[in-house]
Amino acid sequence: MSPDARSRLVPEFALEACSLKKTYPGSKKREPKQALKGVDLKVRTGSIFGLLGPNGAGKSTFINIFAGLVKKTEGEAKIWGMNIDTHPRQARAAIGIVPQEINMDVFFTPYETLELIAGFYGVPKSERRSDEILAAVGLTDKRNAYVRGLSGGMKRRLLVAKALVHNPPILVLDEPTAGVDIELRRQMWEYVVELNKRGTTIVLTTHYLEEAQELCDDIAIIDQGQVVACEPKDELLKRVDRKTLVIEPVVPLSEVPAGFEDFDAEIRDGALAITYRFGHASVAHMIERFNASGARIQDLRTEEANLEDVFLSLTYNRANAG
Numbered sequence: 001m002s003p004d005a006r007s008r009l010v011p012e013f014a015l016e017a018c019s020l021k022k023t024y025p026g027s028k029k030r031e032p033k034q035a036l037k038g039v040d041l042k043v044r045t046g047s048i049f050g051l052l053g054p055n056g057a058g059k060s061t062f063i064n065i066f067a068g069l070v071k072k073t074e075g076e077a078k079i080w081g082m083n084i085d086t087h088p089r090q091a092r093a094a095i096g097i098v099p100q101e102i103n104m105d106v107f108f109t110p111y112e113t114l115e116l117i118a119g120f121y122g123v124p125k126s127e128r129r130s131d132e133i134l135a136a137v138g139l140t141d142k143r144n145a146y147v148r149g150l151s152g153g154m155k156r157r158l159l160v161a162k163a164l165v166h167n168p169p170i171l172v173l174d175e176p177t178a179g180v181d182i183e184l185r186r187q188m189w190e191y192v193v194e195l196n197k198r199g200t201t202i203v204l205t206t207h208y209l210e211e212a213q214e215l216c217d218d219i220a221i222i223d224q225g226q227v228v229a230c231e232p233k234d235e236l237l238k239r240v241d242r243k244t245l246v247i248e249p250v251v252p253l254s255e256v257p258a259g260f261e262d263f264d265a266e267i268r269d270g271a272l273a274i275t276y277r278f279g280h281a282s283v284a285h286m287i288e289r290f291n292a293s294g295a296r297i298q299d300l301r302t303e304e305a306n307l308e309d310v311f312l313s314l315t316y317n318r319a320n321a322g
């Protein structure tokens with residue numbers, strides 16, 4: 001295949017949103033709600049993309065527009081290079097969505113559920129992977145159980161399995177690990193990473209910022225229907241240009257020692273924590289001062305900013321600014 005033909009098959013962006021807006025209509029009792037206020041986002045093909053934001057930010061609305069579950073008010077959306085208005089069927093065939101809300105037919109077994117969906121998408125019997133998918137989400141031993149008898153976490157895993165049946169190049173997961181225990185969360189993410197290595201583009205929302213920090217290549221933060229940041233994770237983390245030096249003394253301290261009046265210093269569990277901007281303070285100088293105070297050092301460590309700091313600084317400041 002020529003490189004040209006290949007690049008036509010694999011678009012640069014798996015998902016594209018251009019000035020996407022959504023207003024939910026009001027009713028007698030409720031004002032209309034503008035959930036998306038003109039969102040521009042591009043998800044690079046092959047990436048793991050994290051969509052983060054506080055409750056009610058508009059994440060599910062955004063995802064559900066791509067899923068065909070919510071009708072956009074304005075703007076343009078493309079899946080795998082295909083416009084959802086002009087090529088709805090082809091566009092939807094390229095995406096698998098794991099919705100936030102659990103809704104499923106409880107009268108079938110997990111295996112039957114997957115086979116039904118495969119039939120619905122026209123996946124030939126020889127290409128079906130129902131058992132492989134059930135194994136990947138840890139439901140092999142529930143293969144023939146009734147769905148109504150599954151626990152909440154198991155139902156959520158079955159939702160992931162359902163989204164994978166037609167082997168889509170894009171998998172979108174809206175809070176897939178809410179209510180799933182730690183061990184299974186780890187297992188599910190391992191499988192998601194494995195799918196990504198095999199070429200699937202992943203878009204996920206999660207309130208577990210540590211997971212997003214570990215997994216995602218690119219991160220968008222959305223707040224009150226607007227994108228407040230969208231960049232590679234490493235760039236985003238650099239935004240909070242802050243480090244903390246924690247000095248553990250041999251004898252726990254009860255107050256900040258003399259000599260640290262000019263520093264942003266506080267006592268945490270008997271240790272001295274000094275926060276500074278990278279390149280604006282010398283650690284050697286801090287240690288000298290500490291020694292000069294007469295206290296003795298037991299241990300030292302530094303803490304870097306994490307995604308939670310970035311998230312809070314971007315969303316919390318906005319909330320307080322009005």
Ligand SMILES: Nc1ncnc2c1ncn2[C@@H]1O[C@H](COP(=O)(O)OP(=O)(O)OP(=O)(O)O)[C@@H](O)[C@H]1O
Pocket residue numbers: 024025033034035053054055056057058059060061062100
């Ligand atoms: N069907 C609906 N009718 C009216 N308003 C809605 C509807 N669905 C969502 N909203 C409102 O739109 C806004 C965005 O909701 P959305 O579910 O997209 O947020 P979210 O970022 O997914 O939040 P969460 O983290 O809680 O899942 C909220 O103010 C919500 O109340």
Ligand SMILES: [Mg+2]
Pocket residue numbers: 059060061100174
């Ligand atoms: Mg949501």
